[in-house]
Amino acid sequence: MNNSVPENERAIWILKNEGEKTLKDLAQSLGVTTEGARFQLLKLSNDGYVKSESRALGRGRPQQFWSLTKKGHGKFPDSHSELTLRLINTIKENLGEETLSQLINSTGEDNLRNYRKMIVETDPLESKVEKLAELREKEGYMAHYEQNQDGDYLLIENHCPICAAATLCQGFCATELNTFQSVLGPNVKVERIDHILAGARRCAYLIQDKTKS
Structure with a gap:
């Protein structure tokens, strides 16, 4: 748990970081009673930050699963999104798609250089x-x-x-994947298996050692 998270936003942070949860599981993560967790969730639901879905799991009563709404996800910063979108559209309109692609690739190269300063090529893959x-x-x-x-x-x-x-230009995502592949080395396979832009709640990358027998 991030100790800097305000008390009234801890449930939002947990649902963002760990995904949907039942009331019981969320109460355990929060370290409160189920009634305490229910009180927090109902308030957050009234404010539009969380939603619940009833789901049957085998026999017995259906369980409620709680997750973030679009407004809830919006509590987490999207770096200067309005300005960034305006800049992207201006570049597209005035300089063209090719120039935008060159800028994205240049950003990826900068990131790769920075990562290589911190990630030692000869280190074990887990490191x-x-x-x-x-x-x-x-x-x-x-x-x-x-x-x-x-x-x-x-x-x-x-x-x-x-x-x-x-979302506006998926070249950012492609460059990001290429950067991970380059920094981890030629003996490693990197595959994106979850993608926020495809509707997943997170992005996840499967990283495999190709030399492993």
């Missing part, structure tokens, strides 16, 4: 993934990594601070 997650977290992507049962890694980004720009 590289861990450092990449740390860098992305600092950039506002609410990022962390996990290792799955196959020994592969998942880089998970629960927020996209450039979502408005990426």
